Amino acid sequence: MIIGKNLTKIFYHGYIRKTKIVAVNNVSLKINENETVCLIGESGSGKSTLGHLLLRLIKPDKGDIYFYNSNITKMKEKEIRKIRKYLQLIPQHPDLSLNPRWKIKKSLLEPLILNKIENKDEVLRRVLYDVGIKEELLDRYPHEVSGGELQRVIIARAISLKPKFIVCDEPTSMLDISTQASILNLLKKIKEEYKLSYLFITHDLDVAKIMGDKFLVMYRGEIIEENDNLEKPLHPYTEMLLNRKRLLENNGNVNNGCKFFYHCPYAEEICFKEEPPTVEVNGKKVKCFKYLK
Numbered sequence: 302m303i304i305g306k307n308l309t310k311i312f313y314h315g316y317i318r319k320t321k322i323v324a325v326n327n328v329s330l331k332i333n334e335n336e337t338v339c340l341i342g343e344s345g346s347g348k349s350t351l352g353h354l355l356l357r358l359i360k361p362d363k364g365d366i367y368f369y370n371s372n373i374t375k376m377k378e379k380e381i382r383k384i385r386k387y388l389q390l391i392p393q394h395p396d397l398s399l400n401p402r403w404k405i406k407k408s409l410l411e412p413l414i415l416n417k418i419e420n421k422d423e424v425l426r427r428v429l430y431d432v433g434i435k436e437e438l439l440d441r442y443p444h445e446v447s448g449g450e451l452q453r454v455i456i457a458r459a460i461s462l463k464p465k466f467i468v469c470d471e472p473t474s475m476l477d478i479s480t481q482a483s484i485l486n487l488l489k490k491i492k493e494e495y496k497l498s499y500l501f502i503t504h505d506l507d508v509a510k511i512m513g514d515k516f517l518v519m520y521r522g523e524i525i526e527e528n529d530n531l532e533k534p535l536h537p538y539t540e541m542l543l544n545r546k547r548l549l550e551n552n553g554n555v556n557n558g559c560k561f562f563y564h565c566p567y568a569e570e571i572c573f574k575e576e577p578p579t580v581e582v583n584g585k586k587v588k589c590f591k592y593l594k
């Protein structure tokens with residue numbers, strides 16, 4: 302349904318001496334209909350950037366994005382606007398994505414008005430029911446509702462246009478445990494009812510296990526593992542994440558070699574010198590020399 306092929310996104314920091322940051326480095330992925338792909342990795346590994354690329358909120362420097370077989374990479378803003386409603390984002394900070402001066406009703410009506418949807422009140426009632434919020438909330442400002450309610454409002458807004466693909470970017474990381482559980486359940490329910498596909502971004506492996514059909518592990522801009530079972534990790538980095546071991550700060554330069562070299566308990570000379578190949582192991586994929594035997 303949505304495919305990213307060899308996606309690369311580079312940012313430059315600083316005005317005088319520019320620092321180059323390869324946030325996403327030659328990443329390919331595919332998300333099928335009604336599938337939840339969890340994107341796991343530590344802060345700064347490029348997860349959000351990859352999510353924004355797939356939604357075409359930003360343009361890649363290299364590579365292509367296909368949505369239902371049509372290449373949306375270079376589409377003009379006018380064309381993108383026609384498919385934008387099918388591609389939605391549920392962000393980490395719901396409060397930041399709502400206008401604080403607008404009542405909830407206005408924020409929910411805005412996408413319906415922009416997309417010239419008929420029966421707006423009916424649609425509004427439907428989504429409020431689907432996400433479990435009371436109509437009385439419509440008359441309040443964002444600061445007058447709880448974090449959990451606010452995230453439900455965001456979900457309501459995202460589904461109001463009947464999307465196909467949603468990037469959920471750490472949607473529960475700001476919530477307490479019990480609210481987190483209810484939002485995760487809601488996202489699962491909504492996925493079935495609306496036949497959605499999710500790219501679910503998280504650094505919480507327990508959340509990933511609850512949500513994911515498939516798991517992609519991202520490390521320093523690259524996908525280093527694709528697996529459907531987090532209980533059986535392949536890459537040494539995934540092993541470390543699962544063992545809850547903190548990484549050392551050493552992110553030394555390895556040129557073409559494996560970026561995980563300085564942390565890897567299995568590292569050999571070749572890992573420093575050459576880029577690891579992506580190897581297929583029982584239908585899963587891992588970017589590591591360890592499996593090239």
Ligand SMILES: Nc1ncnc2c1ncn2[C@@H]1O[C@H](COP(=O)(O)OP(=O)(O)OP(=O)(O)O)[C@@H](O)[C@H]1O
Nearest residue numbers: 312313322324342343344345346347348349350351
């Ligand atoms: N708009 C931008 N301009 C410059 N650099 C950026 C921009 N967006 C992201 N970056 C940089 O790209 C890298 C990847 O950032 P990204 O937010 O995608 O990581 P992440 O894995 O989602 O992290 P987190 O979990 O903390 O949100 C970081 O080094 C970040 O500073």
